[in-house]
Amino acid sequence: MKTITLKQIAEELNISVTTVSKALKDYPDVSKKTRQRVLDLAKDLNYIPNSFAVSLRMQQSKTIGVIVPATVHHFFSNVIKGILKEAEKKDYLVILLHSNENYELEKKQVDLLISKGVDGILISLSNKTNNFEHLQKIIDHDIPLVLFDKIAKTVKCSKVIVDDRKAAYDVVSHLIKKGHRRIAHFRGDLNPQNSIDRFLGYKQALLDHDIDFDPTLVYMCNNNSDFEDGYSNAEKLLKDHGKTIDAIFTITDVIAIGIIKYFTDHNIKIPEDIALFGFSNWFMASVISPALSSVEQHGYEMGEKSAHIVFQEIDSKHNDMPIEPQIVVLPTELIIRDSC
Amino acid sequence: MKTITLKQIAEELNISVTTVSKALKDYPDVSKKTRQRVLDLAKDLNYIPNSFAVSLRMQQSKTIGVIVPATVHHFFSNVIKGILKEAEKKDYLVILLHSNENYELEKKQVDLLISKGVDGILISLSNKTNNFEHLQKIIDHDIPLVLFDKIAKTVKCSKVIVDDRKAAYDVVSHLIKKGHRRIAHFRGDLNPQNSIDRFLGYKQALLDHDIDFDPTLVYMCNNNSDFEDGYSNAEKLLKDHGKTIDAIFTITDVIAIGIIKYFTDHNIKIPEDIALFGFSNWFMASVISPALSSVEQHGYEMGEKSAHIVFQEIDSKHNDMPIEPQIVVLPTELIIRDSC
Numbered sequence: 001m002k003t004i005t006l007k008q009i010a011e012e013l014n015i016s017v018t019t020v021s022k023a024l025k026d027y028p029d030v031s032k033k034t035r036q037r038v039l040d041l042a043k044d045l046n047y048i049p050n051s052f053a054v055s056l057r058m059q060q061s062k063t064i065g066v067i068v069p070a071t072v073h074h075f076f077s078n079v080i081k082g083i084l085k086e087a088e089k090k091d092y093l094v095i096l097l098h099s100n101e102n103y104e105l106e107k108k109q110v111d112l113l114i115s116k117g118v119d120g121i122l123i124s125l126s127n128k129t130n131n132f133e134h135l136q137k138i139i140d141h142d143i144p145l146v147l148f149d150k151i152a153k154t155v156k157c158s159k160v161i162v163d164d165r166k167a168a169y170d171v172v173s174h175l176i177k178k179g180h181r182r183i184a185h186f187r188g189d190l191n192p193q194n195s196i197d198r199f200l201g202y203k204q205a206l207l208d209h210d211i212d213f214d215p216t217l218v219y220m221c222n223n224n225s226d227f228e229d230g231y232s233n234a235e236k237l238l239k240d241h242g243k244t245i246d247a248i249f250t251i252t253d254v255i256a257i258g259i260i261k262y263f264t265d266h267n268i269k270i271p272e273d274i275a276l277f278g279f280s281n282w283f284m285a286s287v288i289s290p291a292l293s294s295v296e297q298h299g300y301e302m303g304e305k306s307a308h309i310v311f312q313e314i315d316s317k318h319n320d321m322p323i324e325p326q327i328v329v330l331p332t333e334l335i336i337r338d339s340c
Numbered sequence: 341m342k343t344i345t346l347k348q349i350a351e352e353l354n355i356s357v358t359t360v361s362k363a364l365k366d367y368p369d370v371s372k373k374t375r376q377r378v379l380d381l382a383k384d385l386n387y388i389p390n391s392f393a394v395s396l397r398m399q400q401s402k403t404i405g406v407i408v409p410a411t412v413h414h415f416f417s418n419v420i421k422g423i424l425k426e427a428e429k430k431d432y433l434v435i436l437l438h439s440n441e442n443y444e445l446e447k448k449q450v451d452l453l454i455s456k457g458v459d460g461i462l463i464s465l466s467n468k469t470n471n472f473e474h475l476q477k478i479i480d481h482d483i484p485l486v487l488f489d490k491i492a493k494t495v496k497c498s499k500v501i502v503d504d505r506k507a508a509y510d511v512v513s514h515l516i517k518k519g520h521r522r523i524a525h526f527r528g529d530l531n532p533q534n535s536i537d538r539f540l541g542y543k544q545a546l547l548d549h550d551i552d553f554d555p556t557l558v559y560m561c562n563n564n565s566d567f568e569d570g571y572s573n574a575e576k577l578l579k580d581h582g583k584t585i586d587a588i589f590t591i592t593d594v595i596a597i598g599i600i601k602y603f604t605d606h607n608i609k610i611p612e613d614i615a616l617f618g619f620s621n622w623f624m625a626s627v628i629s630p631a632l633s634s635v636e637q638h639g640y641e642m643g644e645k646s647a648h649i650v651f652q653e654i655d656s657k658h659n660d661m662p663i664e665p666q667i668v669v670l671p672t673e674l675i676i677r678d679s680c
Contacts (some may be wrong), residue, residue, distance in 0.1 A: 072414070
């Protein structure tokens, strides 16, 4: 027997799925007449109300899939912790995959998760992902999808992010208020939205404070998590600009720690000679000398929220309720320490 | 029809399972006579050789379960990376769970994984686990089990560890050779085998170098990953012993970093006043000031090896070959930096 869905009833009666659902659940905000029409048609079509559809629901795998770009990464470790905690509450299991910042691998892993029949998927995109067909495939398979942190703006699904642009804007405004004007930016790769947004926030803050944007002060770190990238770019920066630079704002704390290492090796004082501001508030930011100012991104909460949304959507789907993609922007905080 | 196993054939003929397997595969080191006896019985019993048993093998879930005590942990992040890499090669998926150092949760998660029908399980035990019935349950369900890093000696399964005792012995011997004699140990919790072994290695090195073991120099850190535990114990140590201490050997780098913070705040010079040696070689050990000497535990290789063994055992099981538990001891390395 073909399963009758709320959607079919809604279409037949030319009303919304939400109204059908509410009518079946006897919500007071549905008119008596509409309610009767829904109940009659449901009866005619042999619709099985969800309270009796437990056995159908058992077809759920009670498993979600999670793809992160890297596991050896303080921020993503925190996100994973938040996801596992939330999954635990719902008795869900989590299949973890890492794309290793590799688009092809990410695509393959999406296929694996779809073939495995997971109930929902959470992804933080690899830096190399600039084609989103694999994400569309998830949506086409009617599997709830939540993107977090590194997202694709154009894909129609729920997203959990921090306002990277505002956070970067706040950092650079703070540095300007402290009297710095020649502020370099060690930016991330060109693809990721968060790398773009942090760069745009940096630029906007300069312009809003009447400081000309100087593209020669922007250095590219291809691997945000590579301490060496910070070290070698610090060397380049000094070669290019000497000590005319007042401050550096980096895409991640790891890059900033590479700079600290270079400056320590070359007797450049932080913050006296050059101030420093990181991003992500890794554990080591608080313990390194000088302690590093950074942006707290609340990875744990991001994981928790992303999982929460995917479970909501899984529930909606199984209750034949429509899924409305949500965009959640989590607050960030500037953590001011000795480096600036 | 009941499936005939190699074990039944072996028992019937009173020879080993390995011999039966080799006979069926036409290995040259099985006598002609034995080979014929095996083939005849296999035919009589309607044994399905494995080359035809592909459909049976399809019952595999192609999924393994992994339980770690924590995810926000540099060492375990590396282990997870190694496991994911190895699983990828074999087209296996990994269900990740964290026990949060909680025995009850670990037990519940084992039940979940068993009920889920995973093909194999990898566990690093929580610090609070001192009853191993849940591990025995896995073995009784005939599911390949590999314990890594934090293991239970008495459980009959494969194990991947580092020689914690030897590593600790080497650390303390190194400190003694550098002229230190009053060496404190900030140890871990009482349950975990690695905490016990590092303590025993410390003690043995003292004794072998004719230094009396002084129990008042041993401080307990209940949470190895809690930087505050290092900070507060450093305070206690100085209150108890003043600056009579030459060096401190800590159960983990995080504890050592807590000590560095306390010493920096109180103007105690490392290594001039007190030398310091950590364990695990976290990323930050190399970037903190002073750079911290530590023991490299090769977490990535541990994950890779553990997964490799579980896949071997899954294969053996599906080929009706006996599983011989292995104990793999991975080498460690002393990484000498500025702190000693």
